[in-house]
Amino acid sequence: MVGSIAALGMGLAVIGAGIGVGNVGAKAMEAIARQPEAVGDIRSNMILIAALVEGAALIAIVFCFLVA
Amino acid sequence: MKIFPVVLTILLAITWGTTWSTPADPKDDHHEDVSHLCESHDGHGHDEEFDPGNTAFHHISDANVYSIGPWNIPLPCIVYAPGQGLDVFFSNKFDYDFMGHGDGQKSYKGYVLVGGSIHRISDASFPQDAVDVHVVSDAEHHPYVCHQGTGYHLDAKSTADGGVFGGGITSFYDFSLTKNVTSMLIVFGLLAWMFFGIARSYREREGRAPTGIQSFIEPIFLFIQDEVAKPFLGSKYMKYLPFLMALFFFILGLNLFGQVPFFGGSNVTGNLAVTLVLAVFAFLVTNLSGTKDYWEHIFWMPGVPAWVKTILTPVEFLGVFIKPVTLMLRLMANITAGHMVIIIFVSLIFLFGKLGDNMVGGILTTIPAALLTIFMMSIELLVAFIQAFVFTILTASYIGAAIEEHHH
Numbered sequence: 001m002v003g004s005i006a007a008l009g010m011g012l013a014v015i016g017a018g019i020g021v022g023n024v025g026a027k028a029m030e031a032i033a034r035q036p037e038a039v040g041d042i043r044s045n046m047i048l049i050a051a052l053v054e055g056a057a058l059i060a061i062v063f064c065f066l067v068a
Numbered sequence: 069m070k071i072f073p074v075v076l077t078i079l080l081a082i083t084w085g086t087t088w089s090t091p092a093d094p095k096d097d098h099h100e101d102v103s104h105l106c107e108s109h110d111g112h113g114h115d116e117e118f119d120p121g122n123t124a125f126h127h128i129s130d131a132n133v134y135s136i137g138p139w140n141i142p143l144p145c146i147v148y149a150p151g152q153g154l155d156v157f158f159s160n161k162f163d164y165d166f167m168g169h170g171d172g173q174k175s176y177k178g179y180v181l182v183g184g185s186i187h188r189i190s191d192a193s194f195p196q197d198a199v200d201v202h203v204v205s206d207a208e209h210h211p212y213v214c215h216q217g218t219g220y221h222l223d224a225k226s227t228a229d230g231g232v233f234g235g236g237i238t239s240f241y242d243f244s245l246t247k248n249v250t251s252m253l254i255v256f257g258l259l260a261w262m263f264f265g266i267a268r269s270y271r272e273r274e275g276r277a278p279t280g281i282q283s284f285i286e287p288i289f290l291f292i293q294d295e296v297a298k299p300f301l302g303s304k305y306m307k308y309l310p311f312l313m314a315l316f317f318f319i320l321g322l323n324l325f326g327q328v329p330f331f332g333g334s335n336v337t338g339n340l341a342v343t344l345v346l347a348v349f350a351f352l353v354t355n356l357s358g359t360k361d362y363w364e365h366i367f368w369m370p371g372v373p374a375w376v377k378t379i380l381t382p383v384e385f386l387g388v389f390i391k392p393v394t395l396m397l398r399l400m401a402n403i404t405a406g407h408m409v410i411i412i413f414v415s416l417i418f419l420f421g422k423l424g425d426n427m428v429g430g431i432l433t434t435i436p437a438a439l440l441t442i443f444m445m446s447i448e449l450l451v452a453f454i455q456a457f458v459f460t461i462l463t464a465s466y467i468g469a470a471i472e473e474h475h476h
Contacts, residue, residue, distance in 0.1 A: 044295070051458045055398035062401040 006068035010061050017057030021050045103219040118422055120415040128335040128407050130227070130248045131184035132159045137330040140164065143250060145186055147179060147226075149240035155179070159186075159244075171203040175213065179240075182211045185225040188240045189213060194220060227341065248342065251334040255321040263317075292316055296461045300468035308467055311353055315346065316460040323403060323452035327445060337455075338404035340396070347396035350463040355388065358470040391466060395459055402455050406448040413440045 142160035162172030172181030421430020
């Protein structure tokens with residue numbers, strides 16, 4: 001096996017990001033389907049939370065990058 | 069006195085200050101002879117292989133020359149080494165190629181320019197006046213300097229981010245007006261011009277509909293005021309509104325400026341030192357406006373049993389510091405990741421061009437690489453807005469928690 005284990009760490013972090021943002025998006029779409037007139041509020045909150053989850057994953061990716 | 073430009077100036081001044089670093093003693097344990105690299109080097113005759121990792125690093129790091137397209141514009145360098153004193157000069161003293169890689173052909177007072185950044189020669193006995201040098205690198209792309217057949221080691225460039233992107237704590241302080249500082253000054257100038265103009269048109273057109281750039285900024289301004297400031301800060305929002313607005317527009321301006329391709333393309337908000345200063349400001353404003361309730365909630369949370377307090381107090385205390393640290397890392401990681409992806413997409417053209425016998429691979433890859441880059445740059449526009457918004461809304465939320473009235 002060649003390469004660094006930090007690359008594995010990066011991949012795992014992206015899995016976490018995918019699950020997190022996917023959940024946020026799924027719940028947001030359910031909420032919009034239940035109440036279409038609230039789409040503006042739901043969309044802004046969805047983007048905010050997605051950025052926070054993504055932030056954690058990207059911090060992990062940057063740390064892996066440094067370790068390698 | 070107008071608060072917004074004052075805050076912006078202070079932000080900038082301290083941001084410049086954090087490109088400094090603390091010096092350490094130069095290590096004397098790596099003085100192996102590297103003169104062998106100078107003998108075999110025959111000038112720039114060899115075909116330099118394209119190194120995507122190094123190219124990416126070079127484009128997301130700070131530099132002492134301002135690269136506009138293929139041209140490198142010299143910037144003022146202000147360096148201080150204990151024992152040598154302060155040196156102020158323009159980086160064209162290093163006699164680098166105006167349209168090249170940014171390797172200096174001359175050293176100056178023991179400093180050389182390697183890949184656009186100032187490094188210092190570790191050997192203190194190197195001649196202090198301008199002498200001819202040339203820069204070579206070994207197999208791992210570490211740079212060394214050759215002068216009259218002898219190789220010399222170099223100290224790393226001096227950065228405040230602890231060596232995260234190839235810099236670190238070295239034997240000299242680098243206070244120069246680097247590419248990042250110049251970009252910050254340019255963005256400051258643009259923002260100041262824009263907002264002073266908008267303020268003047270609000271004064272002159274009192275009661276009338278907004279026009280021009282006023283009508284472009286007004287929805288954004290009102291969005292931050294109504295969705296970020298008022299919900300989190302309640303009735304005292306006016307006191308913190310200038311700070312939040314300065315934070316939002318400064319970060320947004322820097323993010324967008326870093327996206328413009330040839331005009332510097334400087335990765336300012338991806339620099340740990342810059343985001344560190346912004347996070348320090350958020351930390352100071354939050355904690356200096358903390359009420360007695362806020363500190364009570366951190367150190368001695370009311371309404372929980374005593375044994376839970378022993379767990380909560382250290383966690384809450386650490387949280388006071390960790391929250392600004394996450395602000396810093398989130399902004400840096402998002403912007404740097406975006407820049408790196410765009411650089412790698414463009415590097416695809418060069419990589420494919422080197423793979424085969426001729427350049428056809430490179431030419432054919434241009435279209436898909438260009439499309440991917442356009443796609444990635446549109447996402448980066450979105451990310452620029454979102455990250456500025458997230459920084460601002462989290463800062464507003466932390467300030468709101470600090471100034472909250474007792475309402476149990």
